[in-house]
Amino acid sequence: MKLSCLWxxxxxxxxxxxxxxxxxxxxxxxxYKLSFTPxxxxxxxxxxxxxxxxxxxxxxxxxLNAVDINFEEVTVTAGKSSQTAKVSLDKQNEQATLSVDHxxxxxxxxxxxxxxxxxxxxxxxxxxxxxxxxxxxAATQFEATDARRAFPSFDxxxxxxxxxxxxxxxxxxxxxxxxxxxxxxxxPSADKHTVHFATTPKMSCYLLAFVIxxxxxxxxxxxxxxxRVYTNPGKxxxxxxxxxxxxxTLHYYDHYFGIKYPYGxxxxxxxxxxxxxxxxxxxCITYREALLLLDEKHASVDAxxxxxxxxxxxxxxxxxxxxxxxxWWNDLWLNEGFATWMSSKPIEAWKPEWHVELNxxxxxxxxxxxxxxxxxxxxxxxxxxxxxxxxxxxxxxxxKTASVLRxxxxxxxxxxxxxxxxxxxxxxxxxxxxxxxxxxxxxxxxKKPVDKIMxxxxxxxxxxxxxxxxQCQGSSGEVDxxxxxxxxxxxxxxxxxxxxxxxxxCMQSAAGNPSQKCELLSRKHxxxxxxxxxxxxxxxxxxxxxxxxxxxxEALRSLAKNAESxxxxxxxxxxxxxxxxxxxxxxxxxxxxxxxxxGLQSDRTPxxxxxxxTQLEYIGxxxxxxxxxxxxxxxxxxxxxxxxxxxxxxxxxGESEETESLRGHLMRGLGxxxxxxxxxxxxxxxxxxxxxxxxxxxxxxxANALPVAAADGDAAFYDKVLEHLKTAKTPQQxxxxxxxxxAFTNPALVTRTLxxxxxxxxxxxxxxxxxxxxxxxxxxxxxxxxxxxxxxSSEKSDNAFGGASAAALVASTGTFCDSEMRDQVKQFxxxxxxxxxxxxxxxxxxxxxxxxxxxxRQGPQLASWLQSQGSHAGR
Numbered sequence: 045m046k047l048s049c050l051w052x053x054x055x056x057x058x059x060x061x062x063x064x065x066x067x068x069x070x071x072x073x074x075x076y077k078l079s080f081t082p083x084x085x086x087x088x089x090x091x092x093x094x095x096x097x098x099x100x101x102x103x104x105x106x107x108l109n110a111v112d113i114n115f116e117e118v119t120v121t122a123g124k125s126s127q128t129a130k131v132s133l134d135k136q137n138e139q140a141t142l143s144v145d146h147x148x149x150x151x152x153x154x155x156x157x158x159x160x161x162x163x164x165x166x167x168x169x170x171x172x173x174x175x176x177x178x179x180x181x182a183a184t185q186f187e188a189t190d191a192r193r194a195f196p197s198f199d200x201x202x203x204x205x206x207x208x209x210x211x212x213x214x215x216x217x218x219x220x221x222x223x224x225x226x227x228x229x230x231x232p233s234a235d236k237h238t239v240h241f242a243t244t245p246k247m248s249c250y251l252l253a254f255v256i257x258x259x260x261x262x263x264x265x266x267x268x269x270x271x272r273v274y275t276n277p278g279k280x281x282x283x284x285x286x287x288x289x290x291x292x293t294l295h296y297y298d299h300y301f302g303i304k305y306p307y308g309x310x311x312x313x314x315x316x317x318x319x320x321x322x323x324x325x326x327x328c329i330t331y332r333e334a335l336l337l338l339d340e341k342h343a344s345v346d347a348x349x350x351x352x353x354x355x356x357x358x359x360x361x362x363x364x365x366x367x368x369x370x371x372w373w374n375d376l377w378l379n380e381g382f383a384t385w386m387s388s389k390p391i392e393a394w395k396p397e398w399h400v401e402l403n404x405x406x407x408x409x410x411x412x413x414x415x416x417x418x419x420x421x422x423x424x425x426x427x428x429x430x431x432x433x434x435x436x437x438x439x440x441x442x443x444k445t446a447s448v449l450r451x452x453x454x455x456x457x458x459x460x461x462x463x464x465x466x467x468x469x470x471x472x473x474x475x476x477x478x479x480x481x482x483x484x485x486x487x488x489x490x491k492k493p494v495d496k497i498m499x500x501x502x503x504x505x506x507x508x509x510x511x512x513x514x515q516c517q518g519s520s521g522e523v524d525x526x527x528x529x530x531x532x533x534x535x536x537x538x539x540x541x542x543x544x545x546x547x548x549x550c551m552q553s554a555a556g557n558p559s560q561k562c563e564l565l566s567r568k569h570x571x572x573x574x575x576x577x578x579x580x581x582x583x584x585x586x587x588x589x590x591x592x593x594x595x596x597x598e599a600l601r602s603l604a605k606n607a608e609s610x611x612x613x614x615x616x617x618x619x620x621x622x623x624x625x626x627x628x629x630x631x632x633x634x635x636x637x638x639x640x641x642x643g644l645q646s647d648r649t650p651x652x653x654x655x656x657x658t659q660l661e662y663i664g665x666x667x668x669x670x671x672x673x674x675x676x677x678x679x680x681x682x683x684x685x686x687x688x689x690x691x692x693x694x695x696x697x698g699e700s701e702e703t704e705s706l707r708g709h710l711m712r713g714l715g716x717x718x719x720x721x722x723x724x725x726x727x728x729x730x731x732x733x734x735x736x737x738x739x740x741x742x743x744x745x746x747a748n749a750l751p752v753a754a755a756d757g758d759a760a761f762y763d764k765v766l767e768h769l770k771t772a773k774t775p776q777q778x779x780x781x782x783x784x785x786x787a788f789t790n791p792a793l794v795t796r797t798l799x800x801x802x803x804x805x806x807x808x809x810x811x812x813x814x815x816x817x818x819x820x821x822x823x824x825x826x827x828x829x830x831x832x833x834x835x836x837s838s839e840k841s842d843n844a845f846g847g848a849s850a851a852a853l854v855a856s857t858g859t860f861c862d863s864e865m866r867d868q869v870k871q872f873x874x875x876x877x878x879x880x881x882x883x884x885x886x887x888x889x890x891x892x893x894x895x896x897x898x899x900x901r902q903g904p905q906l907a908s909w910l911q912s913q914g915s916h917a918g919r
Contacts, residue, residue, distance in 0.1 A: 045187050045380070045437065046321040046335070046357050065137035066200065067107055071153070073097045073198045073205040075243075080170070080194075081212040081236075082182050082256060087163045087172060089182075093195050095155040104147045106155065109192035109199035110140040111169070117158040122148045129155075138189070138430075140196055157196055167808065169193025173257075173317030175276045181257025183330065185319055188373060188433045191249035199249045201369050202476050207244040212236050213256045220274060221254040222247075222328045224309055244326065245307065246474045248369050253325030255313055262287055266294040269305055274313040275337060282337035282774060285348065286312055289355045289394075296390035297359065302466035303473060306367055312336060312355065317806055322354050324361030324383070331358075332808065334775035344708075344743035345701035347776050349391070349398055356387035368472040373433040375479050377423045377502070380437070381445020385453075397700060402651040404450060405587045405614045409621040409655070411443035412592060415507045416532045416625065419886035423448070423502040424479050431879040447590040448501045454588040455497075455548035455562070456490045464489040479503075493546065497564075500545040501590065506531060508545045508591040509625075510565065514553075514574075514581040514599065521574035523551060523581055525565055530592045530625065532894045537629045544568065545591075552585035553578035554610060560585050580606055587618035592625050600636050604643030613649040620644070620655045627902060628894065634667065634902040635909040638679075645683055648691070650705035657713040664717045665821050666861050666895055667903045675910040680718040684710055693726060695742055708744035715752035727752035735764050738777060747780055751787035755822075762793045766800070782813055789822035798830045815856035824860060828868070835876055851881035858888035861895035 077094040097106075099122075106120070110133070118129040120142060129142040142155065163172045163182055169190040173181050184194060192199040211219045215235050219225070223242040231238045244252070260280045263272045264287050271290050273283035290312060298304045307327040314336040322331040335354045338347055364386065365379035384407075388400045414420060423445050427433045453461040464486035472481060479502055486494040509530035514523050529543040550562040553574060563572050574581075580602040583593040595603065600623060607616050623640050626632040641656055660680055668676045688710045691703060714723040731753035734741040741749070753761065762785075769781035782805075785797045794817060801813035817827040831853055857869045866889060873885050 045323050045361075046354050046383075065134075065139060067109065067139070067198060067203075070101060070103050071097045071099050071106055071198070073203055075206045075208065076195070076197070077208045078195055079210040079212070080254070082163055082170075084163070084172065084180050084182065084214070087165070089161050089163055089170060091157075091159050091161055091195055093155075093157045093159070095157075095196075097153050097155065097198075099148055099150050099153045101150050102147050104144055106142045106148075106153070108140050108142065108196040109138055109189070110196040111135075111138045111190075111193045112162045112164075113140070113193075113196055114160040115140065115157065115196075116160065117156075118142055119156045120144050120148065121154040121156070122151070138192055159196070161194060164193070165807075167317060167319035171317075173315060175258065175316050177258075177277060179258045179277075181255065181259075181315075183255045183257075183313075183315055183318070184253050184325075185323060185330070186250040186252060186325075187320075187323060188250060189430045191252060197249045201248045201250065201373070202371050204246045204248050204369065204474070204476070206246055207252055209241045209244075209252075209254065211239045211241075211254060211256060213239065216258075217256055218259040218274070219254065219256050220259070220311055220313060220328060222252060222307075222326045242308075247326050247366060251324070251326045251366055251369075253323070253328040253330060255315070255328075255330065259313070264288075264291050266291040267298050267305065269294060269308070269310055271310045272312070273336070274311060276314065276316060276333070279314070279333075279337060282339060283314070285338055285340040285343075285351065286314075286336050286355060289352045289391075290359065292394045293356045293359050293390040296393055297363070297386075300389065300462065301363055301469060303363065303367065303469055305362065306473075307362065310359075310362075312358075317808060319808060322358045324358045324365055326362065326366045329358045332775075334779055337774070338776055339774045342739050342743060343774075343776050344704065344747065345398065346705055346708075346744065349400060349403065352391050352395075353387050353400070353403070356390050357383045360386035363469055367474065368469055369476050371476040371478045373427045373436060374425055375477075376427075376433075376436050377441050377445040378477060378479065378482060380442045381423070381449060384442045384446035385449040397702070399613075399651070399702065402613055402617065402649070404446070405617045406651060406655070407443040408447040408450075408587065408590060409617065411439050411447050412507050412530075412590070412621065412625070414439040414887075415444055415505065416530055416628075417887050417890050418531055418533055418536070419883055419890055420505045421883065422505045429879075431882070434880055435883050444590070445502075448498070451548055451588050451590050452486070452494065452497065454550070454586070455564075456486070456492060456494070460490050461486070464494075493564075496566075497546040497548065504543060504545075506543065508543075508547050509537075509594055510547065510549065510583055510591050511594040512551075512581060512583040512599070513596070514578065516577035519577060521553070521577040523572045523574060523583075525549065525563075525570045525572060525583070527565055527568060527591075530629075532628050532890070534629045534894075534897060537631075547589065547591055549583060549589060549591070550585040551581055551583050552615075553581045554606065580610075582611060582615055582619070584618050584622075585615065586612065587614035593618075593622045594626055594631060595623075597632065597636050600632065600640055604640045607640070607643050608646055613647075613652050616644060616647065616649070616652050617655050620652070620659065624659050628898060630901055633909075634663070634906045638909060642683060645686065648687070648703075648706060650702050650709055653687075653706055653709040653713070657709050657717065660713060660717050663906070666899050667906050669903065669907065672907045672910055675913075676906075677718045677720075679910060679913060681714065681720050684713045684718065685720070688714060688723075693745070704742050704744040707742065708748040711745060711748040711752060715749070716755070724752060724756070731761075735768060738768075743776070743780075747783070750780065750784040754784050754787035755789050757788055757793070758790070759793065762788060762790075762796065766796075782809065783816070786813060786816040786820055786823075789820070791823075791826055794820075794823040794826045795830070798827060802834060811850065811852040815852045818853070818856040819859045825865070828857070828860075828865065832868075832872055835872075850878045851884055854878050854881040855884045855888060858884075858891035860888075860892050861899060862892070863896055866892040866896070 075096040079092040082089040115131045120127050120129045127144040132141045219239040221241045222244045225239050227240045259274045261272045261274045262283050273286045311328050313330050314333040318332045321335050360383040364382035370378045391400045468485040483495045483498040506529040508527045511526040528540045547565040549565050552560045623637045627637050714720045715727045727749040730749040734746040765784045772778040801810050817823050
């Protein structure tokens, strides 16, 4: 599953607060025969089910998972004896106990159930959605614990079985599932047709899927596997990029893995209403439209990268997750982390000019940031309740795991790592695996201590911080390395702790042959000799490592002078991130960071610029006082204006798509951070032009110009944006106009955006929009008051915003930087708990506290540094 991170909100969608009580280990399912007859008008469905299972020991009861299921008739058969079962429901544990009068012998048992269920509108289980043309459709979303809402089942990942599915649908409706249809015939009722599907491979319940509605498709193939991309009516022209991506990706995976694509077809389906970003149902992958469809001719390169990466992620799941499934949700990383790690490979091979390896570095830095909170969690984390399971779907499970895997791959070498992965897949195909299964396979293949390395990164929280001290001894050199856990908690970081990792470290320097030296740091202190003395040492060569590097001020000055000439773009991104982390805990001063940023003035890499501008935004929002605002803006303007002058604001013949991204970041930096009058005027001009003709302005530039213009936008400008949002033709246009609405600062217009989000936006977008407004420094208090005033005003007492999860709103409070608002957040969510966001609340309160501390410490130092720069600051 790929969570929707359109604005990096990473929403946990639609969780229940019930216990994920484990089923008793008394039976194992072998096959489900399922028949569904949905009734859209009544928002309900009828189901018939036959479960073939094997009873492990004699019993008079069989326990299944079931929620919102009305059991009508249950028959249990063992041998030639059939009994009518009594059903007792445990709503809290989401279980149904089927009891018979006479004990069933161990061995084959068949359960037949007739029942009725609900077609809900909560984007979970078996649910109803609405297309843009007003037509309704039905779809499924079963991960993690919602298959039980569609059929009584052994709804745990370890209980794999085959499925035989039949759907009775309205005449003319398309029906799609995991396998190819065997037959599609008219039903006895003239307005229905019945579709029978081929038996599925052995898989977990949460990977079963079916979609029923008005859809069209385009099709292609790769390596003999037919591929279809399904869309809502009138949108199949937006599916060509997705089809090309899927074709290339499947071919790449077929050659990478030792097991070729194991299913007979592949369908990708874009849905208007869908909770997660995407879901890896076996051979029937479902997506939000914005993560599958785009106008290839006019979409930005970043939009293409994002859609391609999501497609590649879900397709990687066909091996990591579907073919080999984690034993239990505490090892969700075996699914999600592997799919995240793998997703860059086919895209990098297909589009090397996109430099997706730098997006991997960005993801590593984001994982390091999240992992630096005290309320982080280990990659392998116990999960007992449905809420705890859903809370695991976060940046740690996805991006930290992927980062650790990339580090391990670099340490072992690509060929060895690949051999270990394929050995793991072959051994556990169509079965389940746990953490040790993976690293034991890797250890056996590589003959290196992978089990020790992985256990230190998987089983304990937080990232290592590696302090680097280089010194010369005659003509040779030496680097003293010291490790400890990094945390944003300054007091705890200064004291240190006893955590240790086995860290594969690769260093590079200006001197020596070879220029890189790799070591396994397994002790608290470790001295590493260098063949020559060097004025600087970069402790994370290639940015492959999952750790923070710490340098003193003198070393940073030397690195800053040589960064553009001697460090790769990946190294420069990691250097900016590492220095910023040291500033957080007062190990470096804010001036040290600004020296490094100034040293990268001539950098033309958009990914490096993005990291820098994001950090400059933070400084401008939180650390600058009103009296120093103009001095800071002048410094940022002097830093970025020469780059903008060199690149220019208009596209040049033959330039790369990456340059378009660079312009967008420059617009954000000069217009949004420096408030450069000329850039703000340009943003207004480009915004008006883009609203008059959406295709007349480069999409990356428009995506940044519109929010800059909206910051001072009036009601007339707002009305234009809102009208364009309501008539948007592509998912990317819709996202662009939503991002623009949340950037307005006029209080009346902010309130209009909040009202639109809560009353008109689709439920999956509502909390994303409101959360984004909460992240707008000029609108945060209005949005926070709005959320509190509307909380609990809907049918669901814990959520008033269209049925979507409140976890996103909890997370958004982490951008506050005010002690009074921190107290309000703590008090409000204590009295209005959100079970799916208990950790997120702790993290948000942490983030607010660290921001307040950093502002108090670094704010005065920043003021002094700016004063020392004088009128020519930054140059």
